[in-house]
Amino acid sequence: MMYSSCKVLRRLASSNLAISKEVTRKCSPQLWNLLLQRCMSQINLEEAYIRTKQKCESKKLPQDVNIKGVFACNELDLKEVNVYGFDYDYTLAFYKSSMDFLLYRLGRDMLIDIYKYPSGIASLEYKPGFAVRGLHYDIEKGLLLKIDSFMQIQLGAVYRGLSPVSDEEVLDLYKNRVIPIAYLEPQGKNFQNVTAKMVQLADLFSVPEMSLLCNVTEYFIRNGIDYHPEILFRDVKNSVQRCHPVMHGIVENNVAEYLEENKDIRKVFDRLVAARKKLFLVTNSPYHFVDRGMKFLVGEDWCDFFDVIIVQARKPKFFTDESRPFREYNKKSGTQLWDRVHKLEKGKIYYEGTLKQLEDMTGWRGEQVLYFGDHPYSDLADVTLEHGWRTxxxxxxxxxxxxxxxxxxxxxxINWLQMLTQLIEDHQAQEEPHSQAVVQKWIEERDELRQKIKTVFNEQFGSVFRTFHNPTYFSRRLFRFADIYTSKITNLLNYSVNHTFYPRRGVMPHEYSSYFV
Known part of the structure; x- marks a missing residue:
């Protein structure tokens, strides 16, 4: 668009670049041309912003995502699956928020009673919604932080106790935003004996553990108590783990208070059995705890659906050990029998064992097996990488x-964020100071928008699956080790047992943004 000098002058007079009449009258032709260019540049930027904003507002919003959808990371043809395996906790059984409060309270009390922590922490209450799954805890620095798939720290999502750590301090502590792989995952030939400097808290049982960890850290800081972050982490972790047997007894006695009812699970089992599929259960939980929960969810005859039931499997060692034998579990006495197990029989309960023995005794191998779990690494990594199971x-x-x-x-x-980001990228090379100031305002608007988008998921840490724009480290593992993922096992009822799940064709940076005009 071309402008006359009069039009430019009027725009100039109405803008924040307005110049006094005296200066305008006395300026040289060279200065006047510079002023015209300066104003034209700002006018062009303003109009580019307005056009982009109007385009965004007129853009049709995307269709809703199906809450009960099953999403594919890798192509999976269910016709090839003859065996379905399941974890129990947070796979078949989902717990109410009362479970988080229970685990937190039991862990806190054990810190006081067993580890002799100050009695003052008894007043520290669980803070629901503080943490999200998939965060990392730096056991050297005592920080809870969120890391993306490129191993970069998400600034603004780093906490010491309940207090956010400034971006400046984070960069001072780590020297840059990228965390070395050795900090996150032990490396080398003897990596089993090496402790990573950061620990990922990747299952839902870890959420109250994170809250307890941050609460106690905050208590120590506010009361001027010197503490060692690694000792605190291990004490909290051990306290929560040691209280699980107590938790099991409490839940068994009042299962309806802690377990979400979901009668559709039985429909899933009915459909799979009718399609002549084999079913098995592998869980770390003890039999009586699982039995009470499954009777509540499925019915008294829940065991009849499964061809193999394995409790207290001690995953992930169940997937990696080779020599640990199966033992038959006596349901009446609650003890393990000493007899050698030669085969796995329907109707019996087994204890420990290994995945290798499970395959050898059943003949279930490779792509004919589909195993469901809630932990992308502990449940799914080894079975897909080492054994070729679908997950x-x-x-x-x-x-x-x-x-x-x-x-x-x-x-x-989200639409405006994407379009504003493109606008910034297209005009970032502006050299004129006032144009640079306009682009800087856009960048500030983008930062505010990204923060707004983050906090709608979780005030402190944002989405489980994304940082500001990259997938999280949790997502990286999920997409690598899971062929499909969904929110509940009962979502399978929306698909045929012969359904093929196709992954969405992702757009690479060098490809078209869309194949449709």
Whole structure:
């Protein structure tokens, strides 16, 4: 668009670049041309912004994502699957928020009673919604932080106790945003004996553990108590783990208070059995705890659905050990029999064992097996990498995440964020100072928008699956080790037992943004 000098002058006079009449009258032709260029540049930027904003507002919002959908990371043809395996906790059984409060309270009390922590921490209450799954804890620096798939720290999502750590301090502590792989995953030939400097808290049982860890850290800081971050981490972790047997007894005595009812699980089992599929259960939980829960969820005859039931499997060692034998579990006495197990029989309960022996005794191998678990690494990594099983992840947080994604305001904000980012990229080479100032305002608007999008998921840490724009480290592992993932096992009822799940063709940076005009 071309402008006359009069039009430019009027725009100039109405803008923040207005110049007094005296200066305008006395300026040289060279200065006048510079002023015209300066104003034209700002006018062009303003119009580019307005056009982009109008285009965004007129853009049709994406369709809602199906909350009960099953999402594919890798192509999976269910016709090839003859055997379905399941974890129990947070795969078949989902717990109410009362479970988080229970684990937190038991762990806190054990810190006081067993580890002799100050009695003052008894007043520290569980903070629901503080943490999300998949965060890392730096056991040297005592920080809880969120890391993306490129091993970069998400600034603004780093906490010491309950207090956010400034970006400046984070960069001072780590020297840059990228965390070395050795910090996250032990390396080398003897990596089993090496402790990583950061620990990922990747299952839902770890959420109250993170809250307890941060609460106690905050208590120590506010009361001027010197502490060692690694000792605190290990004491909290051990306390929560040691209280699990107590938790099991409490839940068994009042299962309805802690377990979410879901009668559709029986429909899943009925459909698979009718299709002549084999079913097995491998869980770390003890038999009586699983039995009470499954009777509540499925019915008194729940064992009849399964061809093999393995309890107290001690995953992930169940997947990696080779020599640990199966033992038959006596349901009446609650003890393990000493007899050698030559084969796995339906109707019996087995204890420990290994995946290799499971394969050898059943003949179930490779792509004919589909195993569901809630922990992308401990449940799914070894079975897919070492044994070629197909895998499904049950990620309960998907329900909240998708409900948020489906909100019209969120969709509009995402559209505008993408278009504003492109606008910044297209005009970032402006050399004129006032034009640079305009682009800087856009960058500030983008930062505010990204923060707004983050906090709708979780005030402190944002989405389980994304940092500001990259997938999280949790997502990296999920997409690598799970062929499919969904929020609940019962979502399978929306698909045929012969369904093929196809992954979405992702757009690489060098490809078209869309194949449709």
């Amino acid at each position: 499904g992840a049950i990620i309960n947080e998907l329900t909240h995440e998708i409900e948020t994604l489906n909100q019209p305001e969120f969709k509009q904000n």
